[in-house]
Amino acid sequence: MNLARFPRIRLGHLPTPLEPMERLTRHLGGPKGGPRLWIKRDDCTGLSTGGNKTRKLEFLMADALAQGADIVITQGATQSNHARQTAAAAAKLGLACHILLEDRTGYADPAYSASGNVLMDKLHGASLSRRPGGADMQAEMEAVAEAMRAEGRRPYVIPGGGSNPIGALGYVNAAQELVTQASDMGLRIDHVVHATGSAGTQAGLVAGLVALNSGIPVLGIGVRAPKAKQEANVLALAERTLAHLGLPGLLRPEHVVANCDYVGQGYGIPTEGMVAAVRLVAEQEGILLDPVYSGKGMAGLIDLIRQGRFGREENVVFLHTGGQAGLFGYPDAFGLPAETPR
Numbered sequence: 001m002n003l004a005r006f007p008r009i010r011l012g013h014l015p016t017p018l019e020p021m022e023r024l025t026r027h028l029g030g031p032k033g034g035p036r037l038w039i040k041r042d043d044c045t046g047l048s049t050g051g052n053k054t055r056k057l058e059f060l061m062a063d064a065l066a067q068g069a070d071i072v073i074t075q076g077a078t079q080s081n082h083a084r085q086t087a088a089a090a091a092k093l094g095l096a097c098h099i100l101l102e103d104r105t106g107y108a109d110p111a112y113s114a115s116g117n118v119l120m121d122k123l124h125g126a127s128l129s130r131r132p133g134g135a136d137m138q139a140e141m142e143a144v145a146e147a148m149r150a151e152g153r154r155p156y157v158i159p160g161g162g163s164n165p166i167g168a169l170g171y172v173n174a175a176q177e178l179v180t181q182a183s184d185m186g187l188r189i190d191h192v193v194h195a196t197g198s199a200g201t202q203a204g205l206v207a208g209l210v211a212l213n214s215g216i217p218v219l220g221i222g223v224r225a226p227k228a229k230q231e232a233n234v235l236a237l238a239e240r241t242l243a244h245l246g247l248p249g250l251l252r253p254e255h256v257v258a259n260c261d262y263v264g265q266g267y268g269i270p271t272e273g274m275v276a277a278v279r280l281v282a283e284q285e286g287i288l289l290d291p292v293y294s295g296k297g298m299a300g301l302i303d304l305i306r307q308g309r310f311g312r313e314e315n316v317v318f319l320h321t322g323g324q325a326g327l328f329g330y331p332d333a334f335g336l337p338a339e340t341p342r
């Protein structure tokens with residue numbers, strides 16, 4: 001596997017740290033002990049408060065420049081972390097950026113529609129337009145791109161979440177980074193767990209870990225689709241990513257596992273488990289998770305640990321995919337008092 005064959009622009013602070021979570025390990029271990037918990041800090045990729053999309057954008061933005069684009073178009077939910085990181089990457093490279101935001105939650109809270117990621121999209125100079133929940137966002141982007149081409153512009157359309165075989169190379173790279181880091185530390189990784197949405201992160205990770213013959217299983221905790229659909233999306237993209245790498249035929253369906261029991265009422269809608277997970281990790285580790293992805297991913301991991309699904313002393317790496325900016329879009333979700341009492 002030779003990633004250097006693919007055009008790439010450095011946008012992230014890489015490698016991101018791989019750290020033990022000692023207090024959380026003790027807290028969840030109970031008297032009989034539990035798995036050892038580690039965290040891969042892809043919330044620290046550095047671009048506009050960081051997150052997993054930065055790794056994908058290293059390959060996607062290189063492709064946009066190679067194609068002579070003068071504007072990038074992408075889409076996401078209102079509090080999209082992908083939109084924010086794309087806007088920042090475009091700013092850094094001197095490209096214009098237009099973002100289509102889908103109202104997937106129907107929240108009327110002004111913080112949800114204007115603070116957090118939305119504020120940052122605007123600070124990076126992106127233009128925004130909104131679409132109702134359930135719109136065909138890919139078709140909406142194509143229509144916007146067509147209108148721009150008619151005006152003589154050169155748009156480059158990035159799919160939601162940056163999830164295509166080019167973007168997924170960012171997580172093939174992360175797989176390589178993780179395996180190298182673990183081997184330098186003498187760490188045997190038994191499981192990687194992370195939040196999975198548009199599938200590019202899990203597809204790239206699985207593709208990379210399989211291509212490296214690492215034997216490390218990945219568990220995606222779903223935030224939107226039901227299990228069968230999520231696994232099919234990840235599997236299809238992982239296959240296309242391996243084909244793009246020139247390594248077809250390595251993947252087996254059992255390499256792709258998603259658990260979609262922690263979505264709750266829907267994408268971007270808080271759950272009790274998410275609130276508890278965000279608060280617990282903030283209090284035990286001084287690490288901020290996010291309400292839409294990593295909070296639900298951690299809620300799943302915590303529940304599975306409590307069910308005894310991981311062996312004692314097994315090393316479990318939680319991939320922190322970022323998203324903390326989204327906390328400011330959900331100021332009332334955490335059951336915290338509005339003011340500190342005197």
Ligand SMILES: *Cc1c(COP(=O)(O)O)cnc(C)c1O
Nearest residue numbers: 081197198199201293321322323
């Ligand atoms: C996009 C995102 C994910 C999910 O990654 P996909 O590649 O879309 O599956 C997880 N966490 C955060 C914070 C994200 O922004």
